[in-house]
Amino acid sequence: MTLNSRIPTGPIEKSWESTKFNMKLVNPANKRKYHVIVVGTGLAGGACAASLGELGYNVTAFCFQDSPRRAHSIAAQGGINAAKNYRNDGDSIFRLFYDTLKGGDFRAREHNVYRLAQVSVNIIDQCVAQGVPFAREYGGTLANRSFGGAQVSRTFYARGQTGQQLLIGAYQALERQVASGQVKMITRTEMLDLIVIDGKARGIVTRNLVTGKMDIHIGDAVVLGTGGYGNVFYLSTNAKGSNVTANWRAHKRGALFANPCFTQIHPTCIPVSGEYQSKLTLMSESLRNDGRIWAPKQLEEKRSPDQIPEEDRDYYLERIYPSFGNLAPRDIASRAAKRVCDEGRGVGETGLGVFLDFRDAINRLGENTIRERYGNLFEIYERITGENPYKFPMRIFPAVHYTMGGLWVDYHLQSSIPGLFVLGEANFSDHGANRLGASALMQGLADGYFVAPYTITNYLAETKLEKVATDHVEAMGARENAEGMTNRLMNIKGKKTVTQFHRELGKTMWDYCGMARNDAGLKHAIGKIQEIKEEFWQNVTVPGSGADLNQQLENAGRVADFIELGQLMCIDALERKESCGGHFREEHQTSEGEAQRDDENFSYVAAWEYKGEGAAPALNKEPLNFEFVKPAQRSYK
């Protein structure tokens, strides 16, 4: 397959502007003749559905939750980046572009990332106008804080609930369009297949999660804002419902899946405490503005942390990365924590943890200031662990948090299937091999508010779209396919629960495709996942019926897709014989244990093509060219 990424040429500062100028338009009176389907209503999907509605398109939007306000974007804590340079500290669009590209270890497209940095400033304006209550200074201007991987203060925030406030902003804009009749919102419904007619995405098959009814929806374009796939690891910071099903089913219909192995392991999460545990809770990166990370110098230190004197503490991030210190990027901070624990210096009962300590900040600023900045995060920590973080340092450990990989898209955010657009975490586009903190919210909203409304318009204007009936043979076939899978799951009537399979998959992924990967481990994992898959389809049990609200059935379909995706992730990780960003191959490291990139052989996007059940996926390579920034060994020392 040849990949046309439609990257503009010419000076990077002008590329998005000239692309927009060269796009075709749809006149206002004709917009209502088009119908766009939006799946997922988080930051990316919700912002896109609202913006398309405002333009005058007919939009039908879907979410599996009971309301679009519940999308997992809501859980983002720390903030959103924008190149406003309100602090006068040397920030600029070019610097945000450079930091993001470098943070991603030079595995993203220059033009995409530059556009992201450009529209970042519009996002803040839009959100303020919507009534998002960002933190402010006493003079009434917007406040900022710092985040990992940057030496400027460019992160806007609303306490520790930035994602919530941005999502509520998008949700309110969306509900305004629902009230006007421009957007039809269908909740408690999940997408189970993509309808492709004459090579174009023309609709979706959905299952009503309350009644079990399968429906066909036809449209002129389909947008997926369906989030990431971190739950392939079972334990992650994602919401329990977050899943890859919409993306995976689109992949099976021909959409390429890019860089699936690029997973972000977040350094500061509350450590696992027991077998029954259902999810991991993040402690925002913003805590690293004031918290200092350390581990005891001695092996198997038994003293209580407040009894360990300064000379017996190793502030290892400050020691190894003096210029970025505690604000080293996530992949680097996570690996450093792993190394410390591997050496036997980990803390807590399991030995899988390090300290995040606020003692010095509290002495310097007072407990009240710390409470004002991070109060809700401290509260979450105390609630879960039963320990008071104002008195004792937090214990933290890395956990799966975000997936940089996703469906392959071109510069227009269109997948390899014309008419299928993929936004936000669901696509692979902007973060390369590692995402910087406070950039996920930025990308979701950039795609939804400021990129997709232009590119979708252009697609509709330049494409001849035949009228399609809901009983079109391809549509009926897709529905039969979805019904067939549901019936198959219901009729296995095996002995193991869906969750048991999910845990097993998650453990395999974490052990072999987690923070460190190697050739033998990945090969083992590919075989192991094949065994899990075979057993799943013979021995899973799904109680109840398919014609009813059935949470086990929903989960069974999602886990079935995670199993297949997990295998592709391992294949991708095996193929990429270099280390970059969050992808750390043990065979490829510098003498200091840092990631060793191989630009000569691996400076490309790996876009995988589905070749059918049981067949090996095919690798397509999109080379990455760097005209404006010279890739260098990433250093935060």
Added chain:
Amino acid sequence: MKLTLNVWRQNGAATPGKMVRYEMPDVNADMSFLEMLDVLNEDLIAKGEQPIAFEHDCREGICGSCGFMINGRANGGFSKTTVCQLHMRHYKDGDELFIEPWRASAFPVVKDLMVDRSSFDRIIQAGGFISVPTGSAPDGNAIPIPKSNSDRAMDAAACIGCGACVASCPNASASLFTGAKISHLNLLPQGQPEKLDRALKMVTVMNEEMFGSCTNIQECEATCPKGISIENIAIMNRHYVEASFSQRPAMSEAGAG
């Protein structure tokens, strides 16, 4: 610890429900309440029985999906807590718990502990937004906002839309939910052009959705997982009364030419 659970089981809004008793012989104190239900559900599935349906998603107290009555109190009556954040260390060996869905005619039961809260979305649709189409915003710092106003707006905006306020109110009033949104937006300069219209329309829809009236019982504030203050109900009432006097439809919405 050993617990006895009585859980409301109901197939749908149209079918009657009943309490069913389950013994939990070995509950770990570090589990969350939902993790305890996960364990019970795994047991039920193994025995070939139907697992208990309950709403949940983020499991960190921010999405607002989860919530039910425990011993007659919303989220067990613990302050500033959702059930996903409620850990079993708050209970003791031998406790017997009664678990029921939110009770309000505006929240019909979907299944077991799940209810339909789409009435909240319809209240937002009535005016819980600022009409600013994408692309039409001035610079973020063009309008300075006093920090105290911004902070108060944020206090109100912290609402997670879970419905605990309705469930805990003897009148099943949605005043705290509606008031929080009205005051979040009406406290900000950006919210001023639609301030009175918003109050009028949102309160009207709240009443149409069959929520009860507020009689200042304050249970809502006491059980709100985010500690939203009933001050917001006062703000709502003030703006609603003002709007009732002053708001009337414009003579003509069409422009010349």
